[in-house]
Amino acid sequence: xxxxxxxxxxxxxxxxxxxxxxxxxxxxxxxxxxxxxxxxxxxxxxxxxxxxxxxxxxxxxxxxxxxxxxxxxxxxxxxxxxxxxxxxxxxxxxxxxxxxxxxxxxxxxxxxxxxxxxxxxxxxxxxxxxxxxxxxxxxxxxxxxxxxxxxxxxxxxxxxxxxxxxxxxxxxxxxxxxxxxxxxxxxxxxxxxxxxxxxxxxxxxxxxxxxxxxxxxxxxxxxxxxxxxxxxxxxxxxxxxxxxxxxxxxxxxxxxxxxxxxxxxxxxxxxxxxxxxxxxxxxxxxxxxxxxxxxxxxxxxxxxxxxxxxxxxxxxxxxxxxxxxxxxxxxxxxxxxxxxxxxxxxxxxxxxxxxxxxxxxxxxxxxxxxxxxxxxxxxxxxxxxxxxxxxxxxxxxxxxxxxxxxxxx
Amino acid sequence: xxxxxxxxxxxxxxxxxxxxxxxxxxxxxxxxxxxxxxxxxxxxxxxxxxxxxxxxxxxxxxxxxxxxxxxxxxxxxxxxxxxxxxxxxxxxxxxxxxxxxxxxxxxxxxxxxxxxxxxxxxxxxxxxxxxxxxxxxxxxxxxxxxxxxxxxxxxxxxxxxxxxxxxxxxxxxxxxxxxxxxxxxxxxxxxxxxxxxxxxxxxxxxxxxxxxxxxxxxxxxxxxxxxxxxxxxxxxxxxxxxxxxxxxxxxxxxxxxxxxxxxxxxxxxxxxxxxxxxxxxxxxxxxxxxxxxxxxxxxxxxxxxxxxxxxxxxxxxxxxxxxxxxxxxxxxxxxxxxxxxxxxxxxxxxxxxxxxxxxxxxxxxxxxxxxxxxxxxxxxxxxxxxxxxxxxxxxxxxxxxxxxxxxxx
Numbered sequence: 001x002x003x004x005x006x007x008x009x010x011x012x013x014x015x016x017x018x019x020x021x022x023x024x025x026x027x028x029x030x031x032x033x034x035x036x037x038x039x040x041x042x043x044x045x046x047x048x049x050x051x052x053x054x055x056x057x058x059x060x061x062x063x064x065x066x067x068x069x070x071x072x073x074x075x076x077x078x079x080x081x082x083x084x085x086x087x088x089x090x091x092x093x094x095x096x097x098x099x100x101x102x103x104x105x106x107x108x109x110x111x112x113x114x115x116x117x118x119x120x121x122x123x124x125x126x127x128x129x130x131x132x133x134x135x136x137x138x139x140x141x142x143x144x145x146x147x148x149x150x151x152x153x154x155x156x157x158x159x160x161x162x163x164x165x166x167x168x169x170x171x172x173x174x175x176x177x178x179x180x181x182x183x184x185x186x187x188x189x190x191x192x193x194x195x196x197x198x199x200x201x202x203x204x205x206x207x208x209x210x211x212x213x214x215x216x217x218x219x220x221x222x223x224x225x226x227x228x229x230x231x232x233x234x235x236x237x238x239x240x241x242x243x244x245x246x247x248x249x250x251x252x253x254x255x256x257x258x259x260x261x262x263x264x265x266x267x268x269x270x271x272x273x274x275x276x277x278x279x280x281x282x283x284x285x286x287x288x289x290x291x292x293x294x295x296x297x298x299x300x301x302x303x304x305x306x307x308x309x310x311x312x313x314x315x316x317x318x319x320x321x322x323x324x325x326x327x328x329x330x331x332x333x334x335x336x337x338x339x340x341x342x343x344x345x346x347x348x349x350x351x352x353x354x355x356x357x358x359x360x361x362x363x364x365x366x367x368x369x370x371x372x373x374x375x376x377x378x379x380x381x382x383x384x385x386x387x388x389x390x391x392x393x394x395x396x397x398x399x400x401x402x403x404x405x406x407x408x409x
Numbered sequence: 410x411x412x413x414x415x416x417x418x419x420x421x422x423x424x425x426x427x428x429x430x431x432x433x434x435x436x437x438x439x440x441x442x443x444x445x446x447x448x449x450x451x452x453x454x455x456x457x458x459x460x461x462x463x464x465x466x467x468x469x470x471x472x473x474x475x476x477x478x479x480x481x482x483x484x485x486x487x488x489x490x491x492x493x494x495x496x497x498x499x500x501x502x503x504x505x506x507x508x509x510x511x512x513x514x515x516x517x518x519x520x521x522x523x524x525x526x527x528x529x530x531x532x533x534x535x536x537x538x539x540x541x542x543x544x545x546x547x548x549x550x551x552x553x554x555x556x557x558x559x560x561x562x563x564x565x566x567x568x569x570x571x572x573x574x575x576x577x578x579x580x581x582x583x584x585x586x587x588x589x590x591x592x593x594x595x596x597x598x599x600x601x602x603x604x605x606x607x608x609x610x611x612x613x614x615x616x617x618x619x620x621x622x623x624x625x626x627x628x629x630x631x632x633x634x635x636x637x638x639x640x641x642x643x644x645x646x647x648x649x650x651x652x653x654x655x656x657x658x659x660x661x662x663x664x665x666x667x668x669x670x671x672x673x674x675x676x677x678x679x680x681x682x683x684x685x686x687x688x689x690x691x692x693x694x695x696x697x698x699x700x701x702x703x704x705x706x707x708x709x710x711x712x713x714x715x716x717x718x719x720x721x722x723x724x725x726x727x728x729x730x731x732x733x734x735x736x737x738x739x740x741x742x743x744x745x746x747x748x749x750x751x752x753x754x755x756x757x758x759x760x761x762x763x764x765x766x767x768x769x770x771x772x773x774x775x776x777x778x779x780x781x782x783x784x785x786x787x788x789x790x791x792x793x794x795x796x797x798x799x800x801x802x803x804x805x806x807x808x809x810x811x812x813x814x815x816x817x818x
Binding site: 060061062063092093094095096097098099132193196236237239309315326328329330332336337338342343353356357358396398404 | 504540601733812814
C-alpha cells in the first residue's frame with residue numbers, strides 16, 4: 001500500500017520536480033481517512049473563472065460514477081470558477097446508485113464551501129473497486145479544505161492521490177510566446193492497472209494559456225494517443241482513468257493554433273506518462289518498444305502493444321535474457337499484418353534477427369549486455385509498409401505478484 | 410527446465426493414466442540430444458495404412474516450419490501408412506529456409522527408415538524459438554528409432570515431448586458402438602505460452618474409429634472451440650501449436666455422424682486441455698470462468714478470456730483474495746457489450762455482486778473461504794442476453810516469473 005513500498009528503482013533522480021505555479025490555480029489537501037490513515041488522501045484544486053477544462057477518460061464499460069459525471073460536465077460554459085476534487089483509497093466504482101449519490105454529495109459540498117457552480121466541479125476517486133465510498137468523510141472536511149487553498153501546494157496534491165505509487169509524479173514546461181511566458185504544470189498517479197484506452201490514469205495538468213474548449217479538447221485527445229495511450233504496465237484497464245487539462249487563460253496568451261504550445265503540452269504529457277511506467281508495479285526496467293515497417297500506424301501499435309503486454313517477453317526482460325524468440329511470438333499473435341520472413345528485430349543497437357531468422361553474426365553477448373541495463377529498447381521492423389508506433393512499458397517481476405496478491409489486505 | 414521443476418500441485422492424482430492401446434498405432438522414443446541430455450527428446454508414432462489424419466494449428470503469423478508443412482499435408486490421400494515425429498528442446502520456429510530444410514531432412518529420414526511416404530509424415534518441434542534445429546541429431550537416430558516401435562509406448566511418447574511441463578498428460582475414452590469397442594487415447598504437452606487461437610499446444614490423439622478426413626476434420630475443428638481454444642495460462646500464443654487426431658479405422662466401426670463418438674472425443678480433448686492448465690507455469694489454483702447472459706457466445710468468450718488473462722485477477726487468486734472489483738475491471742475492458750448496472754458476479758456459490766453493486770448480505774468470509782480452495786470458480790452474468798462461455802485458466806504466481814525469467818539459461 002502507499003508508502004509501504006520501496007521507491008521504484010526507475011524513479012526520476014532528484015525527487016519531485018520544482019513545478020512552476022500556474023496563475024489562477026490553487027491547491028489544498030487533507031487527511032480525510034477515506035481508507036488510509038496518517039496521510040493526506042483528498043486534494044482540491046480551485047480554478048479561476050474562465051478556465052477552459054478538457055479531458056479524456058477510460059473507455060471501460062464498467063467506468064466509475066465520477067468518470068460519468070466528469071464526461072457529462074465537459075464542454076459547458078466556462079465563465080464561472082471551477083474545481084477538481086480527488087480522493088484516494090476508494091474508486092467509487094461499481095457502486096450503483098450509491099456511487100452517483102456520493103458524487104452528488106461531494107460536489108454539492110465543494111460548491112457550497114468555495115462558491116463554485118456544481119456543474120463546474122470535477123471529481124475522481126482511485127483505490128479499491130466495489131466498496132461504497134464513505135463520502136461523509138470527505139464532505140465533513142471540505143469546508144476546512146477550502147480554507148487552506150494555496151497556489152504553491154501542487155506537490156502535496158500530487159502525493160494525496162497516490163495509491164500503490166511509490167513516488168509522486170510531476171512535470172512542467174515553460175515557453176515564451178510573443179515575448180510572454182506560458183506555463184504548463186501537471187501531475188499524475190498510476191502504477192498498476194495501467195493500459196489506458198483513449199484515456200489514462202489520474203492526470204491533472206494546468207496552464208495559464210488561453211484557448212477555448214473547442215480547441216483544447218481535440219488537442220488533448222490527439223496528444224493522448226502518443227502519450228498516455230502508448231503506455232502499459234500490465235494490460236489491465238482501469239475503471240477510473242481520467243485526464244483533465246485546465247487552461248486558466250491568466251497569461252493572456254492566446255495559443256489557438258500555436259504548435260509550440262501543443263508541443264510543450266505533449267512534452268508534459270509524455271513526461272508524466274513515462275513516469276507512470278517508471279512506477280510500474282514491481283518494475284526494474286524501463287522498456288521502449290519501437291515498431292516500424294507496418295502496414296499502418298494502427299497495425300504498428302497493435303504489434304508494439306502485443307510485445308509490451310506479453311508476460312513471456314516481460315519476464316525475459318526481468319531475467320535480462322535476450323530471448324528474442326518471444327518477441328517473434330508476440331508479433332505472431334498480435335493479429336496485425338505480418339510476414340515472418342520479412343521480420344527484423346533489434347535489442348538496443350544489436351541486430352538480433354533479420355528477414356525471418358537470426359541475424360548474420362548475431363552477437364548474443366552484446367544483446368545480453370543491453371538487457372542488463374535499466375533501459376531496454378526493443379526494435380521491430382515488419383518490413384511491409386510505412387506504419388510505425390512506439391510504446392513504453394516495464395518488466396514483469398515477482399514484485400508485481402507480491403504487490404497484487406494482497407493489495408487489499 | 411524439464412525435470413528440474415517440482416510437479417504442479419494441480420497435477421492429476423495417480424500419475425499418468427493407463428491408456429488403452431489403439432490398434433494400428435506404434436510408438437518409439439529416443440534420446441537424440443537435440444538440447445536436453447539424459448532424457449528421451451524425440452518420439453515417433455507410426456500409423457497403419459488408411460489412417461485418417463485431421464488437425465488444427467496455431468494461427469500465429471510467425472508459425473514454425475513444421476506447422477506450415479503439416480498444414481500443407483492435411484487432407485491428402487490416406488491409403489498409405491503415416492507417421493508423426495516430434496522433438497522437444499528446439500521449436501524450429503523463425504529459422505527461415507534452414508527451418509524448411511530441417512523439416513525436409515527429418516521427414517525424408519523417417520520415410521526411408523520405416524517406409525512411409527514423405528507426404529504422410531507430420532512433424533512438430535517444441536522448445537526455444539529462433540535457433541536453427543540441429544536436425545542431423547535427429548536424422549542420425551531415426552533408423553534406430555524405427556526399429557523400436559511398439560504399441561505400448563504411449564507414456565514414453567508423452568514424456569519425450571515435454572519441455573517446461575512438470576508431468577506428462579494423457580487421457581482416453583472407450584465406448585461401444587453396435588456392440589464393438591472403439592478406443593480413443595491421446596497425450597499433450599504444454600505449460601506456458603498457452604493461449605491457443607483455434608489451435609492448441611502439441612496434442613496427439615489416436616483412435617481406431619473409422620471415418621474419412623471430410624468428416625474428421627470439421628469434428629476436430631468444432632470440438633477445439635470448447636476445449637483447447639477455451640484455455641489460457643498466460644495469454645501468449647505459441648508459434649507451434651499443433652493438434653493431430655489420427656483415426657486408424659482398425660476397429661472396423663464407422664463413426665460418421667455418431668454423436669457418442671464425438672462426445673467421447675470431446676471428453677479426451679477436454680481432459681487434456683484441462684491438464685495443460687493444471688500444469689500452467691507456477692500454477693497453484695485451477696480456475697473456471699463461466700460467463701452467461703452475454704449478447705452472444707462470442708461476447709461471452711471475450712469477457713471470459715479478458716478475466717482469465719487479467720494479471721490483476723490472476724494475482725488476486727494467487728493471493729486468495731476475493732477481490733471481485735478486478736473482475737469488474739476485466740469485464741469493463743473486454744470490449745464486449747456490457748452494462749455495468751446489470752452485471753452480477755459470484756465466487757463459487759457466493760453471490761458477491763448483483764446488478765452493478767455489491768450483493769445484499771455479501772459474505773466476504775465465505776467468498777474468501779472459496780478462494781482458499783484449489784479450484785476457484787468465477788461466475789459472471791452480464792444480464793443482457795443468452796450468450797455463454799466457459800474458459801479455464803490458472804493463477805499467476807512468483808513461480809511463473811521464476812520459470813520464465815531464465816528459461817534459456
